[in-house]
Amino acid sequence: MRPRLRAQRGAARRGAPGPVQLHRVRLEELGAGDQRFRVVRRTATASRPAPPRDASPPAGPFDVAVVGAGPAGSTVAALLAGAGRSVALLDAARFPRHKICGEFVPPAAARSFEALGVLEEIERLGPRRHVGMAVIAPGGEKVLGRYGASDQRGFSLRRLDLDRVLLANARRAGAHVLEGWRLVDLERRSGEGFDLLLAAAAPGGAQAIAPVAPAFAARSRLRARLLVGADGRNSLVARRLGLRRRGHRHRRWAVMGHFRGVVAPEDHGEMIVTPYGYCGINPLPGGLANVCLVLDPARPAATPPGRRRLLAFFRERIASHPLTRRRLAAADLAEGLWSTGPIACRASASVSDGALLVGDAAGFYDPFTGEGIGMALRGGEMAAEVLDEALRRGDLSRGALLPYEARRRAAFAGRLLLDRILQALLARPRVTDWVARRLRHEPALADLLARVTGGTADAGEVLRPRFVARLLLA
Secondary structure: OOOOOOOOOOOOOOOOOOOOEEEEEOEEEEEOOEEEEEEOOOOOOOOOOOOOOOOOOOOOOEEEEEEOOOHHHHHHHHHHHHOOOOEEEEEOOOOOOOOOOOOEEOOOHHHHHHHHOOHHHHHHOOOEEEOEEEEEOOOOOEEEEEOOOHHHOEEEOOHHHHHHHHHHHHHHHOOEEEEOEEEEEEEEOOOOOEEEEEEEEOOOOOOOOOOOOOOEEEEEEEEEEEEEEOOOOOOHHHHHOOOEEOOOOOOOEEEEEEEEOOOOOOOEEEEEEEOOEEEEEEEOHHHEEEEEEEEOOOOOOOOOOOHHHHHHHHHHHHHOOHHHHHHOOOOEEEEEEEEEEOOOEEEOOOEEOOEEEOHHHHEEOOOOOOOHHHHHHHHHHHHHHHHHHHHHHOOOOHHHHHHHHHHHHHHHHHHHHHHHHHHHHHOOHHHHHHHHHHHHHOHHHHHHHHHHHOOOOOOHHHHOHHHHHHHHHO
16 A cells, blocks of 8 residues: 655755636625525725735745646645645735635545644534435435445535634645735756746735736746646646646536525535436525535526626526426525536646646536535545655656556446536436435445445445346346
């Protein structure tokens, strides 16, 4: 078994210290039980000053530059800095910040949090525990898959809180964190390494989820021997390295909001299959619930409009399904409503000479199974292991980084195949209803599916003929 890197506090650092559209509106409920809303215009920085950031980041050279401080990027940075590597971790946003996400953390993520040394800190946030995940088929059949043992429960908490904890952990481990600095371009250096051109967003310009055209207050350059693209589905690193594969058959959109007063189970999340796609309802700490619509534009009235009609569109979709209508009948919108899309992307490869991709930058399919955060954490661990070994050997070539791609494929290929199968089922309501009825008669099969998507069972268990035979004969 390969040893897994663990974050070390205060480790000494060597060396120097397809277009995506995003909208956000702030909304306020007018009356209890009345789903009329009005838009309240607010800047995201009105309630607090922006956290401090470097006026001019150090030029380096760093051992590793990580672009993007989500779960994958912060994991890579913390583990490498804890191993004594000099790491620069940069993100265009200033933290804490909201992120469009289902905000579900699968059971397997607990191992990653323990390796990072943040499990107790996350427990103190009071995350909502989940015994499993339920799917409600188009015909109304509900199937609850349970994770099993009490120590294998999933949980949920806001990405704003999770990302803040992981970023602070990377900083404590010794990573040089650059908030409010956006990667503008990159160049390969002759020999090895990269020069990164950075731009600092003007005050207030990088606080939203992802500003489309921020004003730049300053520019700077940063040098690194290795580069990690953790900058999401629309990764600039992937595009500049020629690793982004154009086009994707599933071009879904997502609209997400935080609500109070949602009437839904408190011990598990729900995925409700609808005529327009599906709706995820995930209970959060503090009486909140994450409500996320994932919309298939191939279906009628399923493409979100512009910002001005986003709220009306959201209300219409919620009201169009009897269960979502009941769940949100008396709900108040507590925080912003956001949309993004298309949400699917692919990378032709995840490694290049001196560089690799992690998290959504390495490819993102669909959030239906709720595996995104868990895969980002585990992928970040694998990337850190391979990068540390490459630095130790002094070989930063693509060949030296290929073990990351192989490990990633071995860990995720089965689950991604299962996800594609599930997506094919969702496109066929009658088949989805039939499968749901079978799983209701064979709860052990539903539980196995839940454990696979939760990362505590191998995907091969449900891809074997034996599982299919049991499902057909149930």
